[in-house]
Amino acid sequence: MTTLSATALPAGPYAGALGANATHTKEHAMETRKEPAKASAPSDTTQQAAAMRAFFAKVLPPILGLALLIGLWHLATAKGGSIPTPAQTWEAAAKLFADPFYRNGPNDQGIGWNILSSLQRVAIGFGFAALVGIPAGFLLGRFALLSSIVNPIISLLRPVSPLAWLPIGLLVFKRADPAATWTIFICSIWPMIMNTAQGVQRVPQDYLNVARVLNLSEWKIVTKILFPSVLPYMLTGIRLSIGTAWLVIVAAEMLTGGVGIGFWVWDEWNNLKVEHIIIAIFIIGIVGLILEQLLVFLAKQLRTEA
Amino acid sequence: MEKFVSIENVGMTFDTKKGKFVALRDVNLGIRQGEFVSLIGHSGCGKSTLLNLIAGLTLPTTGAMICAGREIPGPGPERAVVFQNHSLLPWLTCFENVYLAVERVFSETETRVQLKARTQSVLELVGLAHAMHKYPGEISGGMKQRVGIARALAMEPKVLLMDEPFGALDALTRARLQDELMAICEKTQATTVMVTHDVDEAVLLSDRIVMMTNGPAATIGEVLEVKLPRPRDRLSLTQNADYMAYRSAVIEFLYTKQSHPLAA
Ligand SMILES: Nc1ncnc2c1ncn2[C@@H]1O[C@H](COP(=O)(O)OP(=O)(O)OP(=O)(O)O)[C@@H](O)[C@H]1O
Ligand SMILES: [Mg+2]
Numbered sequence: 001m002t003t004l005s006a007t008a009l010p011a012g013p014y015a016g017a018l019g020a021n022a023t024h025t026k027e028h029a030m031e032t033r034k035e036p037a038k039a040s041a042p043s044d045t046t047q048q049a050a051a052m053r054a055f056f057a058k059v060l061p062p063i064l065g066l067a068l069l070i071g072l073w074h075l076a077t078a079k080g081g082s083i084p085t086p087a088q089t090w091e092a093a094a095k096l097f098a099d100p101f102y103r104n105g106p107n108d109q110g111i112g113w114n115i116l117s118s119l120q121r122v123a124i125g126f127g128f129a130a131l132v133g134i135p136a137g138f139l140l141g142r143f144a145l146l147s148s149i150v151n152p153i154i155s156l157l158r159p160v161s162p163l164a165w166l167p168i169g170l171l172v173f174k175r176a177d178p179a180a181t182w183t184i185f186i187c188s189i190w191p192m193i194m195n196t197a198q199g200v201q202r203v204p205q206d207y208l209n210v211a212r213v214l215n216l217s218e219w220k221i222v223t224k225i226l227f228p229s230v231l232p233y234m235l236t237g238i239r240l241s242i243g244t245a246w247l248v249i250v251a252a253e254m255l256t257g258g259v260g261i262g263f264w265v266w267d268e269w270n271n272l273k274v275e276h277i278i279i280a281i282f283i284i285g286i287v288g289l290i291l292e293q294l295l296v297f298l299a300k301q302l303r304t305e306a
Numbered sequence: 307m308e309k310f311v312s313i314e315n316v317g318m319t320f321d322t323k324k325g326k327f328v329a330l331r332d333v334n335l336g337i338r339q340g341e342f343v344s345l346i347g348h349s350g351c352g353k354s355t356l357l358n359l360i361a362g363l364t365l366p367t368t369g370a371m372i373c374a375g376r377e378i379p380g381p382g383p384e385r386a387v388v389f390q391n392h393s394l395l396p397w398l399t400c401f402e403n404v405y406l407a408v409e410r411v412f413s414e415t416e417t418r419v420q421l422k423a424r425t426q427s428v429l430e431l432v433g434l435a436h437a438m439h440k441y442p443g444e445i446s447g448g449m450k451q452r453v454g455i456a457r458a459l460a461m462e463p464k465v466l467l468m469d470e471p472f473g474a475l476d477a478l479t480r481a482r483l484q485d486e487l488m489a490i491c492e493k494t495q496a497t498t499v500m501v502t503h504d505v506d507e508a509v510l511l512s513d514r515i516v517m518m519t520n521g522p523a524a525t526i527g528e529v530l531e532v533k534l535p536r537p538r539d540r541l542s543l544t545q546n547a548d549y550m551a552y553r554s555a556v557i558e559f560l561y562t563k564q565s566h567p568l569a570a
Contacts, residue, residue, distance in 0.1 A: 206393040210395065212381040213381045214383055228395070
């Protein structure tokens with residue numbers, strides 16, 4: 001320790017005491033430290049085997065789970081009844097997906113169109129929610145007074161089912177389609193506002209102190225400090241919003257009709273095509289999963305390490 | 307003696323979950339323009355708290371903080387801070403971190419090319435030319451500290467406030483930067499307040515060493531005037547009897563009069 005302490009001066013009787021007091025990492029130690037050498041390289045074949053094992057360990061359990069689900073489903077439905085068997089459903093799905101993009105008038109369109117128009121509504125409603133919610137979240141996080149004015153309103157409105165807003169949408173927009181988009185807007189905006197505001201409030205004080213010492217303009221504070229450190233919170237908000245939006249669109253479309261996966265489910269129920277309803281359940285699940293994974297991927301790409 | 311920075315009867319009380327915590331009381335200190343003052347004391351006595359008060363990052367509970375004849379209203383670029391934990395923005399490269407400060411201070415009078423040259427030269431000064439475009443997450447603790455120093459120096463502040471700026475550095479880099487700092491202070495005549503744990507560093511660099519008593523309710527215990535002639539040369543000082551006397555005085559204060567408090 002003594003040799004590492006402050007200066008190259010001769011060490012007095014107490015010099016060691018101070019050196020021992022310092023708990024700091026010494027730079028050279030840090031700069032030259034290397035990763036411990038990897039254990040002796042395993043031969044190619046054992047490495048391959050290990051990779052295979054890792055792959056199966058990851059892929060096998062989910063496949064097993066799915067097989068179990070389908071097996072139970074088969075057992076439950078094989079004796080007949082109103083619910084179709086997995087095989088029947090598969091057959092119907094094959095037929096359905098053979099021509100996903102046909103159009104026979106406004107109320108009879110391919111499954112592809114139905115999915116796409118639901119996604120479009122989600123995208124528009126969600127887009128507007130982001131446009132309004134993210135800046136609103138920044139303002140609420142930054143200005144305590146504003147937040148104490150608006151927070152009670154948000155707390156009151158947030159637990160309301162977005163479907164309760166559907167009639168208001170119908171009233172204002174006079175048409176079903178924008179009304180469904182409106183409900184998506186409503187359900188998406190809360191997580192966006194809440195998470196962004198929380199992110200702004202949690203910006204580390206150290207970074208804000210830098211901004212204060214430099215006396216940065218509000219614009220620089222937002223672009224150089226707030227935005228980058230809030231980004232992960234914002235992405236969480238976006239992920240939650242998309243999740244609920246996708247939940248709500250199905251219900252909203254059941255009520256409004258037109259083209260869309262929710263409406264399609266309702267239509268197939270009226271036609272008593274139960275296998276199509278089961279297919280729809282799978283489609284909704286898979287699309288939701290894909291949306292979620294896309295955002296998780298995006299979040300990973302944007303993460304900066306301190 | 308014209309006081310540039312004046313700390314008058316300052317007390318600092320924090321509101322904590324367990325009630326009020328008196329960190330500092332009755333602190334009185336005047337600092338001349340161009341003076342180099344070190345704050346030394348045991349861990350947790352309130353050195354950073356006092357430095358933050360001068361920076362304006364916190365306002366005192368009692369008393370007054372005055373700089374250049376006016377009460378310190380808050381932080382500002384004329385009082386640059388080297389933070390104890392370096393506080394670099396992790397999403398900006400070292401260059402960008404320093405540039406942010408340079409741009410803030412000089413953008414009204416200089417072109418972008420000049421601003422960039424300024425940023426580059428200050429990074430070269432702290433020996434980081436090679437790591438300029440790395441992110442803080444990619445460099446060592448000592449290198450981060452040096453970027454923090456560069457950021458503060460680049461602002462050419464009236465008052466330079468440093469919280470253990472050389473804490474995370476190895477002996478050689480530390481000695482080199484101490485010499486650089488002495489030269490810079492000589493040249494710019496910046497008023498400097500530095501927190502340190504290191505007795506040799508304090509004696510080598512300071513005009514005065516302010517020794518603080520142990521907390522809670524810490525205050526200034528003794529002030530030691532270091533009358534070694536400048537420029538100071540670390541090698542010739544090794545033979546200097548005055549130097550050894552100053553050194554012993556500080557050590558005497560820290561280890562006899564304020565022997566280390568038992569961990570609370
Ligand atoms: N924001 C705060 N709230 C409550 N207590 C605080 C706060 N900041 C500092 N303290 C307390 O004030 C005392 C002095 O802290 P300070 O950080 O100034 O010590 P220090 O002398 O800089 O120590 P070190 O050498 O370890 O950096 C400590 O007991 C600390 O717990
Ligand atoms: Mg400290």
